Amino acid sequence: MTLVSVENVSFGYGRDRLVLNDVSLTIRPGVSIGLVGESGSGKTTLLRLLLGLGKPSSGRIQFGDQTLEAGNAAFMRSYRRNVQAVFQDPYSSLDPRQTVQGIVSEPLQSLRIPGDHRQMVVAALQSVGLEGDVLGRYPHEFSGGQRQRIAIARAIVARPQLVLADEAVSALDLSTKVRIVDLFKELAAQVTLLFVSHDLGVVAALCEEIVILERGRIVESGRTHEILKSPQHPYTRALLASVPRMPELTT
Numbered sequence: 067m068t069l070v071s072v073e074n075v076s077f078g079y080g081r082d083r084l085v086l087n088d089v090s091l092t093i094r095p096g097v098s099i100g101l102v103g104e105s106g107s108g109k110t111t112l113l114r115l116l117l118g119l120g121k122p123s124s125g126r127i128q129f130g131d132q133t134l135e136a137g138n139a140a141f142m143r144s145y146r147r148n149v150q151a152v153f154q155d156p157y158s159s160l161d162p163r164q165t166v167q168g169i170v171s172e173p174l175q176s177l178r179i180p181g182d183h184r185q186m187v188v189a190a191l192q193s194v195g196l197e198g199d200v201l202g203r204y205p206h207e208f209s210g211g212q213r214q215r216i217a218i219a220r221a222i223v224a225r226p227q228l229v230l231a232d233e234a235v236s237a238l239d240l241s242t243k244v245r246i247v248d249l250f251k252e253l254a255a256q257v258t259l260l261f262v263s264h265d266l267g268v269v270a271a272l273c274e275e276i277v278i279l280e281r282g283r284i285v286e287s288g289r290t291h292e293i294l295k296s297p298q299h300p301y302t303r304a305l306l307a308s309v310p311r312m313p314e315l316t317t
């Protein structure tokens with residue numbers, strides 16, 4: 067079964083250079099995938115296309131049996147219900163004028179999801195390790211790690227099938243990073259993750275499968291432990307050699 071498939075997708079911002087070149091990958095329910103590559107390899111661009119924030123120059127993205135079409139409002143509503151995102155910077159990704167209640171309930175409101183929103187928000191906050199007493203507080207009252215928990219609560223409150231995380235732990239200090247990676251690990255039992263990172267150590271700790279992107283092309287993909295054990299492509303070997311692995315994350 068397939069949740070989302072990226073089929074032969076190419077994309078360029080300008081006319082002359084492709085930032086993504088014939089990229090194909092399959093996201094299956096329950097199988098978290100790490101998308102790894104150096105800065106500029108096209109990870110964020112692929113995530114933007116997966117969110118419907120841009121259109122492939124060629125190829126397509128399928129959600130079930132439907133093709134992702136950013137202009138199709140009805141499709142996008144059901145897609146957004148199922149596909150949510152967490153971004154890198156927990157300082158800029160939360161609206162400073164909104165309370166935690168407002169921030170976390172935003173997908174419920176914009177997707178017009180019926181039910182007791184307050185209760186759903188409290189449940190989402192609890193599953194990221196925050197208590198309901200934070201509801202009336204504002205982002206500036208929280209640390210970076212707590213803000214990232216709030217952003218994760220917002221991503222899971224509508225019970226999506228897939229969460230796209232873009233360098234979601236990169237801006238955090240090491241001990242906070244370890245705790246948020248642990249939280250993502252717990253979440254991976256309930257929701258499929260596409261975890262974008264330049265940090266192979268983090269991805270190895272979280273994802274069953276890895277896709278390696280080099281300058282817009284997939285050079286290697288497969289099961290994480292196999293790729294870590296015997297990387298086939300020189301680029302993967304170079305990435306493995308250059309990334310400091312964190313022992314507490316790789317067990």
Ligand SMILES: Nc1ncnc2c1ncn2[C@@H]1O[C@H](COP(=O)(O)OP(=O)(O)OP(=O)(O)O)[C@@H](O)[C@H]1O
Pocket residue numbers: 079080085103104105106107108109110111112264
């Ligand atoms: N809005 C844009 N307009 C033009 N070029 C862009 C734009 N956004 C990204 N690029 C270029 O596309 C390429 C891929 O960028 P992208 O941000 O997708 O890579 P990345 O792997 O996510 O890198 P990073 O880890 O640094 O975020 C880079 O060469 C970048 O300069």
